Amino acid sequence: xxxxxxxxxxxxxxxxxxxxxxxxxxxxxxxxxxxxxxxxxxxxxxxxxxxxxxxxxxxxxxxxxxxxxxxxxxxxxxxxxxxxxxxxxxxxxxxxxxxxxxxxxxxxxxxxxxxxxxxxxxxxxxxxxxxxxxxxxxxxxxxxxxxxxxxxxxxxxxxxxxxxxxxxxxxxxxxxxxxxxxxxxxxxxxxxxxxxxxxxxxxxxxxxxxxxxxxxxxxxxxxxxxxxxxxxxxxxxxxxxxxxxxxxxx
Amino acid sequence: xxxxxxxxxxxxxxxxxxxxxxxxxxxxxxxxxxxxxxxxxxxxxxxxxxxxxxxxxxxxxxxxxxxxxxxxxxxxxxxxxxxxxxxxxxxxxxxxxxxxxxxxxxxxxxxxxxxxxxxxxxxxxxxxxxxxxxxxxxxxxxxxxxxxxxxxxxxxxxxxxxxxxxxxxxxxxxxxxxxxxxxxxxxxxxxxxxxxxxxxxxxxxxxxxxxxxxxxxx
Numbered sequence: 001x002x003x004x005x006x007x008x009x010x011x012x013x014x015x016x017x018x019x020x021x022x023x024x025x026x027x028x029x030x031x032x033x034x035x036x037x038x039x040x041x042x043x044x045x046x047x048x049x050x051x052x053x054x055x056x057x058x059x060x061x062x063x064x065x066x067x068x069x070x071x072x073x074x075x076x077x078x079x080x081x082x083x084x085x086x087x088x089x090x091x092x093x094x095x096x097x098x099x100x101x102x103x104x105x106x107x108x109x110x111x112x113x114x115x116x117x118x119x120x121x122x123x124x125x126x127x128x129x130x131x132x133x134x135x136x137x138x139x140x141x142x143x144x145x146x147x148x149x150x151x152x153x154x155x156x157x158x159x160x161x162x163x164x165x166x167x168x169x170x171x172x173x174x175x176x177x178x179x180x181x182x183x184x185x186x187x188x189x190x191x192x193x194x195x196x197x198x199x200x201x202x203x204x205x206x207x208x209x210x211x212x213x214x215x216x217x218x219x220x221x222x223x224x225x226x227x228x229x230x231x232x233x234x235x236x237x238x239x240x241x242x243x244x245x246x247x248x249x250x
Numbered sequence: 251x252x253x254x255x256x257x258x259x260x261x262x263x264x265x266x267x268x269x270x271x272x273x274x275x276x277x278x279x280x281x282x283x284x285x286x287x288x289x290x291x292x293x294x295x296x297x298x299x300x301x302x303x304x305x306x307x308x309x310x311x312x313x314x315x316x317x318x319x320x321x322x323x324x325x326x327x328x329x330x331x332x333x334x335x336x337x338x339x340x341x342x343x344x345x346x347x348x349x350x351x352x353x354x355x356x357x358x359x360x361x362x363x364x365x366x367x368x369x370x371x372x373x374x375x376x377x378x379x380x381x382x383x384x385x386x387x388x389x390x391x392x393x394x395x396x397x398x399x400x401x402x403x404x405x406x407x408x409x410x411x412x413x414x415x416x417x418x419x420x421x422x423x424x425x426x427x428x429x430x431x432x433x434x435x436x437x438x439x440x441x442x443x444x445x446x447x448x449x450x451x452x453x454x455x456x457x458x459x460x461x462x463x464x465x466x467x468x
Contacts, residue, residue: 132415135414139412142408146399152466152468155462156465159398164415167419174419174443177422178426
């Protein structure tokens, strides 16, 4: 029993389909409870008022936007090393999800920034690097769409993902250097905040628990979407193969 | 290697005039900037370093689709791939030829165009230095983009979409060196970062480009 068993497309589809309903339900419950708890049963923040509540969408989306790319990097590496088609297709399936998460983070950030900073958009390092991340997703998806041969497409996009990761990281630090920002630093999963030594910059527990629930819900939703979309990609490729075979036989 | 380099240089100089096009584009872009934002000298001198960098970057980008596509079409790329010379050296030479025919003229033209944009006097030196350090990285990164899209019929637009995000770190540090140099600030950190990006790209990216090219030639 090893994880590589699931590299078999058939095995992947049957086993993901067994867990998918549970994943959908769990993510719906987590996001639903988290949002309702966050929106209606937590107080307003002292200085930000009720605008703080957009945090329940902004933070999970932003976390997934980055981690989706990391997942694509991992599955691209697996494809390049072990040539499992499911892995390449999972990277392809995750890209649009990650792009949408980036967009959600940008849009909710703008909506949050307008009343708080008095502007929809500033060229702050974090905002800028998210915009850059969005461009990377765009290029990656466009390359997948442009190439017809599936294996070539998987190889080329994997290389783009590897090289792109290095440059995305570089851009992250370059923009950091380029402009100082308005956006606060990491304040949710920092070590000092978690063990409780730092109470100044930490997100209050009142907001933290519903936020945690939302993050869990978003992660489950992401996993479910990737499983679902990967299954679709596998089936689409199978149909293509069947059509090609029929054409040869006819 | 030298034979390949001189072949590429001769092709660029003679066939179809790809050599001057990048330069002409750079000139036109620089002329259009005052026409679009207005001719106030103070405004122009503050945006001049950034405009020169952006112009050089776009001129590099425009000439990229000729870099490998012509050799791909007439099949000489297949011959080069089967030649005893490793493909990594081939793409390095291609990038070098691209830099000599596009990057170097841009570096030399930049101070002349700086006059048009009312670039402050201390800026001239730093614009040239930053472009000199940065354009090799642009050529090498561009070669990677060209190798990615070489098999596509109309890859030009897609290649721009792929290459531009990769150009961002180089652009940020390069333009920062030029900007700081023009207003007399300390330039050491961005200069070192720019040089580092250039050196690392030249050293590592040919391997990625060659790997991608092998996939495309398969």
